[in-house]
Each structure stands twice: as structure tokens, then as C-alpha cells.
Amino acid sequence: MPDRPDLLPRLGAFARLLHDAGVEAGPRRLTDATRALTFVDLKMEPDFRNALRAVFVSRKDDIATFEAAFDIFWAPPNPHAAAGVIPGRGRSLPLSPERALAWSNALGLNSSQLNRQQDTNVVPETSSGYSAQELLRQKDFDAMTWQETEQVRRLLEQAPWRVAERRTRRLRAARSGSIDLRRTARHAIRSSGELVRLFRRRPRLRRRPLVLVCDVSGSMERYSRLLMIFAHAISRREDLEAFVFSTRLTRITRLLRHRDLDRALASVSKGVHDFSGGTRIGDALADFNRRWARRVLGHGAVVIIVSDGWDRGDPSQLTAELIHLRRSAHRLIWLNPLLGSKGYEPLTRGMVAALPYCDDFLAAHNVQALDDLGQLLAGLDRRSARR
Amino acid sequence: MTAPASIDDVERRLRERRYIGDRGLATSIFLALKLEKPLFIEGEAGVGKTEAAKVMADVLGARLIRLQCYEGIDLAHAVYEWNYPRQLLHIRLMGEGEDRRTAEREIFSSDFLLRRPLLDAIDNDDPTPPVLLIDEIDRSDEEFEAFLLELLSDFQVSIPEIGTIKAKHAPFVVITSNRTREVHDALKRRCLYHWIDYPDLEKEVEIVRARAPEAAESLAREVAALVQGLRSMELYKVPGVAETLDWARSLAALGATRIDAALVDATLGAALKYQEDLERIREQVPAMVEKARGA
Numbered sequence: 001m002p003d004r005p006d007l008l009p010r011l012g013a014f015a016r017l018l019h020d021a022g023v024e025a026g027p028r029r030l031t032d033a034t035r036a037l038t039f040v041d042l043k044m045e046p047d048f049r050n051a052l053r054a055v056f057v058s059r060k061d062d063i064a065t066f067e068a069a070f071d072i073f074w075a076p077p078n079p080h081a082a083a084g085v086i087p088g089r090g091r092s093l094p095l096s097p098e099r100a101l102a103w104s105n106a107l108g109l110n111s112s113q114l115n116r117q118q119d120t121n122v123v124p125e126t127s128s129g130y131s132a133q134e135l136l137r138q139k140d141f142d143a144m145t146w147q148e149t150e151q152v153r154r155l156l157e158q159a160p161w162r163v164a165e166r167r168t169r170r171l172r173a174a175r176s177g178s179i180d181l182r183r184t185a186r187h188a189i190r191s192s193g194e195l196v197r198l199f200r201r202r203p204r205l206r207r208r209p210l211v212l213v214c215d216v217s218g219s220m221e222r223y224s225r226l227l228m229i230f231a232h233a234i235s236r237r238e239d240l241e242a243f244v245f246s247t248r249l250t251r252i253t254r255l256l257r258h259r260d261l262d263r264a265l266a267s268v269s270k271g272v273h274d275f276s277g278g279t280r281i282g283d284a285l286a287d288f289n290r291r292w293a294r295r296v297l298g299h300g301a302v303v304i305i306v307s308d309g310w311d312r313g314d315p316s317q318l319t320a321e322l323i324h325l326r327r328s329a330h331r332l333i334w335l336n337p338l339l340g341s342k343g344y345e346p347l348t349r350g351m352v353a354a355l356p357y358c359d360d361f362l363a364a365h366n367v368q369a370l371d372d373l374g375q376l377l378a379g380l381d382r383r384s385a386r387r
Numbered sequence: 388m389t390a391p392a393s394i395d396d397v398e399r400r401l402r403e404r405r406y407i408g409d410r411g412l413a414t415s416i417f418l419a420l421k422l423e424k425p426l427f428i429e430g431e432a433g434v435g436k437t438e439a440a441k442v443m444a445d446v447l448g449a450r451l452i453r454l455q456c457y458e459g460i461d462l463a464h465a466v467y468e469w470n471y472p473r474q475l476l477h478i479r480l481m482g483e484g485e486d487r488r489t490a491e492r493e494i495f496s497s498d499f500l501l502r503r504p505l506l507d508a509i510d511n512d513d514p515t516p517p518v519l520l521i522d523e524i525d526r527s528d529e530e531f532e533a534f535l536l537e538l539l540s541d542f543q544v545s546i547p548e549i550g551t552i553k554a555k556h557a558p559f560v561v562i563t564s565n566r567t568r569e570v571h572d573a574l575k576r577r578c579l580y581h582w583i584d585y586p587d588l589e590k591e592v593e594i595v596r597a598r599a600p601e602a603a604e605s606l607a608r609e610v611a612a613l614v615q616g617l618r619s620m621e622l623y624k625v626p627g628v629a630e631t632l633d634w635a636r637s638l639a640a641l642g643a644t645r646i647d648a649a650l651v652d653a654t655l656g657a658a659l660k661y662q663e664d665l666e667r668i669r670e671q672v673p674a675m676v677e678k679a680r681g682a
Contacts, residue, residue: 028576032422039421040394040414047394050414058575060429060566060582169459170528182463185471189494192487193479290623294567299458320663324623 007042008034014073015056017103021069021093023062029055048074068093072107153261156233156367161374163238165205166300166330167382177202208300208330208380209239213288215307216272217246217279223337223365224275225265227306230370232256232264241296244268245284246277251292279310281350282317289324300384302377303329306364308338311350318350322357331380334358335373340365388448388515390420397446405597406435406442407590408583415581416443425539425560427575430583432565433627437522439583440561444518447559450511453520454504456527462534466544468501495548509542509554516556525564529571536574586628588615588682594628595635602635603644610635610646612682614658616675617668626658633657646680648673 011033015025033055040047049070057066072093095103173180183199212231216224231242235256242252255271258264269275285305297303303325311318326332334354338344340363346355355361360376363369391397398413416439419426428436444451454465474494481490502510508519521535538544542554562578564570586594588611595607602610614631626634634657643650652672659665668675 024572024576032424032579035422036418039418046410047414050411051418053411054415054418054579054581057582058427058572058578058580059569063582168528169457170461170530171459181471182468185469185475189471189474189478189491193475286621290621294565295569298567324663 007037011037013106014052014069017069017073017093018056018066020099020103021065021095023056023065023069024058025056065094153229153233156230156370157236161371161378163207163210163302163377164380165382166208166380166384167203168206168299170204171201172204174200174202176200205382206299207239208302208377209241209296209298210234210377211296211301211303211329212240212242213249213284213303213305214242214244215246215279215281215284215305216244216275217310218276219279219308219310220306220337221276223306227364228256228265228268229261232261241292241301243284243288243292244272244275245279245281245287246274247280247283248274249284249287249291250274278312279307279350280313281305281307281309281311281354282313282315282321285321285325286317289321289328293325293328297328300330302331302333302380304333304335304373305354305358306335306337307350308336309346309348309351309354311348311353313350315349315353318353319357322354326357326359330384331359332357333360333362333373333376335362335364335369337363337365339363340369388446390447391417393417400446401442404442404445406438407586407594407597408435408439409586409590412439412581412583415579419579420559422579423557425562425578427562427564427570427578427580428583429564429566429580431585431625431627433629434583434585435628436563436583437520440518440520440522440563443559443561447515447518449515449559450513450517451520452504452508452517452558453522455522456524456531458526458528460527460531464503465531465534466503466505467546468503469495470499470501474499497549500546500549505538506544506552508558508560509538509544510552516554517558519558519560521560521562523565524562524570524574525567532571532574536571536577539574539577585618585625588612591615591628591631595631599632599635599639602639605645606638606643607635608682609679610638612679613646613651613675616678617658620668622659622664622668623661624659624664630658646676648676651676 012030015030015033018025033052036051036055037048040051042048052070053063053066057063093100171177171180173183177200180199180201183201184195184197187197187199188195212234214220214224214227214231216227220227231240231252234240235242235253236259240253240256242256244250244252250272252268252271255267256264258267322332336346336351339346339361346352346361362373362376364373391400394410394414394417397417398408398410401408401413415426418424428439430436440453441451477494477499478490500506504519508517511517524532524535539560542557543551545551560578562574585591591611591614592608595602595611596604599607611631614626614634618625634654637654637657638646638650641650641654652669655665655668655672659668
């Protein structure tokens with residue numbers, strides 16, 4: 001536990017550690033932390049920890065990082081401790097390798113105690129046979145030539161469509177619509193209570209959010225890069241939540257945030273560990289429905305699933321999850337790159353199970369197909385879906 | 388009532404009011420009071436976020452002012468609105484000769500003001516500053532968040548016809564969110580943060596005992612164990628503590644002091660709110676009951 005004299009500088013260093021690990025810990029928070037600590041008994045480790053957590057953390061996702069940083073930073077320094085002895089060794093901090101090295105030197109730890117790189121190489125347990133060799137390759141997207149990439153990106157960035165708007169519950173002044181009592185009365189008061197003029201208002205419009213759930217398993221390999229470019233292009237102008245799955249579901253919304261396409265793609269390929277693995281669509285959607293649906297499907301969202309439907313999972317599970325998903329989305333669109341090839345019929349088990357529950361079934365094998373999707377999105381109804 | 392003097396004091400007072408929270412929550416509350424910052428509480432549905440604010444009002448001996456957020460909530464619903472019908476009537480009833488200036492001043496006075504929760508929280512004569520609960524902020528939209536940000540930084544509201552109204556004493560603000568969307572960082576940055584997790588078995592038993600005293604100890608324990616089991620299963624909607632309490636109360640109302648498969652099957656709807664979840668779990672009821680009875 002800290003003792004008083006060097007508490008402030010140590011607190012500053014702790015804030016920098018949090019900052020390096022991606023938790024916002026600016027001067028304002030540091031000031032708050034300093035003030036907060038004057039109200040707790042510093043000898044009580046749990047209170048000290050709780051106080052710092054209340055100040056520095058502001059979202060659930062940061063709690064684990066905070067706990068790991070706290071354990072490493074405020075634990076008594078012991079360079080000779082064997083792995084697993086220092087409390088919190090099980091948790092790791094998302095630090096870049098250089099930063100991790102600097103911190104482990106500063107804190108007298110051995111660098112493996114800080115660096116997260118190590119756990120990306122751990123092969124996760126798999127429960128079923130067909131994807132037992134879940135391919136944890138940190139794959140580069142290099143299927144397309146540089147020129148092609150550039151062309152596609154430009155085409156997608158310039159695509160003339162925007163996602164359709166929906167009516168919100170917020171009202172704004174308008175020429176027609178229902179009567180705006182507030183403004184009408186205001187005006188009437190000025191004319192001694194005569195209703196000289198009626199003011200009106202109508203719902204404000206907002207673009208619908210898009211949720212993209214992309215299959216990046218082995219069979220989709222040829223399209224993955226193109227789809228990620230597509231996702232990046234629309235994330236630049238629409239309200240987009242993006243997920244990819246092969247054997248498990250990964251949210252890539254934040255990874256796509258880089259303005260620069262190449263950096264965004266690099267962070268996606270770094271953050272997603274099962275590119276070109278096996279496919280379990282049902283599992284991925286089950287995970288989506290339970291963990292994410294409530295958080296990303298508000299406000300009349302449109303869900304787009306991109307997959308060829310090659311699924312080794314249980315078709316009845318896929319059906320059940322799609323039914324659920326469809327109920328919480330404004331519209332459920334399935335894109336299948338194979339639909340573009342001549343003579344293709346959606347006969348794979350997954351596709352057969354999925355088709356009856358999707359509102360639309362479209363191709364996604366080239367830019368033209370993605371443009372068709374754009375037209376569809378631009379033409380969606382403003383009202384909520386009736387089913 | 389005096390303000391809590393220490394974290395222990397907060398913990399004790401919460402407990403006296405039958406709110407079983409963890410030390411972390413008590414610490415956050417204590418610091419929020421001391422630093423005069425809003426407390427932002429997140430957690431899954433039914434873990435006791437709103438209840439925490441209600442109990443805090445009681446702990447402080449303050450009035451609870453609650454603002455329930457929803458999509459499209461605006462200043463007219465959250466802060467103030469002029470009572471237009473009354474104003475119109477008043478102006479029509481006035482004599483011809485009266486001065487228009489005076490008349491306007493009259494109808495734009497506080498007599499004609501409809502005070503909504505946020506104005507009430509800032510402008511009141513309460514002996515103890517009230518507890519302002521801004522409930523489920525994730526349901527409101529960005530415009531409203533931006534307004535709150537302003538309000539929470541200086542606790543003042545300006546009404547053009549009246550002027551700026553500033554709080555004499557800042558209210559104790561509790562904001563809750565179910566995380567149906569991510570609330571903007573700028574707003575969270577002004578607050579202290581606490582995530583309420585599901586309680587462990589022992590704590591949940593304690594909560595049931597405190598909140599649903601009509602349930603026998605054996606029943607409380609078995610229901611809590613059942614719910615703990617349900618939380619580890621893949622469900623669309625995981626039952627919260629509120630569901631545990633409902634369930635314990637329902638079973639107690641049926642006169643049960645222990646659970647059995649038939650009772651659980653009949654009352655499963657108290658815990659599970661999705662048809663798919665109900666169907667899936669129904670088959671496993673006997674096994675789950677057996678396990679919970681052994682807990």
C-alpha cells in the first residue's frame with residue numbers, strides 16, 4: 001500500500017499506466033483521484049482500490065484493465081517473484097510491446113507479466129471436431145492487388161446512397177404536421193390571446209443505424225478483404241456497428257475507426273484471431289443475440305448478415321437465432337457472395353435454414369452488388385416495420 | 388439527518404434500509420457525496436440501480452426527484468414548460484385597458500410555470516438538497532445528453548423570461564443506465580462510475596432475506612441458487628435480482644418453504660421473460676431443482 005509522501009507522484013504514474021493501457025486518465029481524473037483519496041483510509045486496500053476505480057473507470061469494458069493495472073502497479077515490487085505469485089498475474093494489460101517493456105522496467109517486473117501479446121498465441125479449447133484446428137492465423141488481407149483495392153475503395157466511398165431515415169420521437173418545427181401548442185400559444189399571447197396563426201411540428205428524422213455481421217471463415221476467404229473495405233467505407237459515413245465471425249464473434253467497430261484504410265485493416269486483422277477458420281453461424285448469432293443485440297439494435301437498426309451459408313452447426317439453432325434476431329431488427333438482410341455466380345442455388349443447409357427468416361436475400365460478390373444493397377438501404381421505410 | 392461520515396457509515400445505513408450493496412458501491416456513494424459529483428451507475432436490468440438511488444434519498448433524509456428518460460425526452464418534459472392554456476385564459480380575462488407590458492410580465496411569472504423534475508431539483512426550498520435520479524439515461528438521445536452535460540456542470544437553468552436559476556445547494560445526482568447503448572464519454576467523465584454486478588450466492592440469499600422476509604430461509608437459499616444456476620446458462624434474458632425477489636415472493640405466497648419441480652415449473656415465468664428461454668429451461672427443471680436443493 002502507498003504511504004503518504006510519495007503518493008501524488010505514484011498516482012500520476014498510475015494514471016499514465018492506465019492511459020497507456022487505453023483507459024482515459026487525464027488531468028481532471030487525476031485531480032479527482034487525489035481528492036477522493038483524502039476521504040478514504042489508505043490502509044484499507046479495498047477502499048483505496050474502489051475509490052480509484054470509481055474515478056478512473058467509466059465503462060464496464062475498462063474494469064478488467066483497471067484491475068490488472070491496479071494489481072501490477074500497487075502490488076509490492078518483487079522482481080524475483082515467480083509467475084503467478086503476484087496477485088493479478090492472471091490478468092494482463094493491453095499495452096504495446098515497447099510500453100510494456102518500459103513499464104516492466106519501471107515497476108521491476110518481468111516483461112511477460114505485462115504484455116498481452118502472449119495470450120494471443122494460446123490455442124483456445126474447441127468443443128467439436130470439424131474446427132478443432134481453429135486457425136489462429138494473424139492473416140494479412142493480401143488477396144487483392146493494390147490497384148484493385150484503391151478502385152474498390154474509391155467506388156465505395158463515392159457511392160451516392162445513404163441509409164434511409166426513420167422517424168424519431170423528437171419533434172421539430174415544420175410547415176405541416178400536428179399543431180405545436182407551445183409556439184402557437186406563445187404567438188397568441190402576443191396578440192391578446194387570439195389564435196392568429198397555427199404553428200406545426202413533425203417528427204425529426206434520423207438515419208437508421210446499420211449492424212453488419214460478416215462471415216470471415218475459410219469459405220469466405222476470397223471476399224473477406226473486400227467486405228472489410230466495404231465496412232470501412234460505410235463506417236466513415238454511416239452509423240455502423242460491425243462484427244465478424246468464423247468460430248466466434250468479434251466486434252470490430254472500434255478497430256475500423258482509423259480514418260486510414262490500411263491502418264484500419266491492420267488493426268482488424270490484429271484484433272480478430274480466427275480469420276479463415278471454420279463456420280458456426282448459429283453460435284455466432286446466438287452470441288450476438290445474447291451479448292450485443294440489446295446494445296446495438298436500438299433505434300430501428302438494419303441488420304446485414306454476410307455469409308455463404310456454409311455452416312456445420314445445427315440448422316435448427318440457426319433458425320431459432322434468426323427468428324429472434326429478426327424480431328429485434330427493423331430489417332434483416334442476408335448477403336451471399338455466391339448468389340452472384342451463375343447457376344447458384346441456395347441449397348447449403350445453413351442457407352436453407354436461414355432463407356425463410358430473412359427479409360432480403362442479395363448478392364455481395366462485387367461492387368455492383370454492394371451498390372444494389374445501397375439502393376435498398378436508401379429506400380427503407382421511415383416507419384417501423386410491420387410483421 | 389446528517390451526511391454519512393465514512394464508507395462504513397454509508398454501508399451501515401444502506402443495510403439498515405435493507406439494501407445489501409457491496410463495499411464498492413458504498414465507497415462510490417460516499418465519494419460522490421464528498422466530491423459533490425454525480426454518481427453514474429450501470430448494470431444489467433434488475434440489479435438494484437434505481438433502488439440504490441431511492442434508498443440514498445432515505446439515507447440522506449432527502450426528497451427523491453425522479454426523471455424517467457425515454458426517446459425524445461426534451462426540455463419541456465424534463466425542465467419546465469409554460470402553462471399555455473392558463474396564460475391564454477388569463478390574457479383573455481384581462482380588461483381592455485390594461486397595460487400589455489404588465490400583463491406579459493404577469494403571465495411569464497413563476498405562477499404560470501410548470502416545473503418539471505430537473506428544475507425542481509435545482510430550485511426548491513428543501514432543508515436537505517434532494518436526490519435527483521436520472522433513470523435509464525440510455526433511453527434518451529444525444530441531444531438530451533448534451534443538455535444534461537451542461538446542467539450537471541453548473542447546476543443552473545436559464546429561463547429567458549425569468550432569468551438564470553442556480554441551485555443553492557447542488558442535489559445529489561444518480562444516473563442509471565442499462566447499457567442499451569453507450570452513453571457519451573463527456574457525460575460520464577463528470578461522474579463517478581460504479582458497475583453493479585450480479586451478487587454471489589451468499590449475498591443474493593442475504594438480499595432475499597432482507598427484501599422478501601416472508602420467504603423462509605430454506606426457500607430463499609434455494610431460489611437464489613436456482614437463479615445463480617440460470618445466470619450461467621445461455622439465455623436471451625438473464626434474470627436479475629428483481630426476478631429472484633419476485634420468484635421468492637411468489638413461492639412464499641404459494642405457501643412453499645422449499646422448492647420442488649412442480650412449484651418451480653409453475654412459477655418459472657417469474658424469472659424468465661422470453662418464451663424461448665422458458666421452453667429451453669423447462670426440460671431441465673428437475674435437474675436444476677435437485678442441484679439447488681443441495682446448495
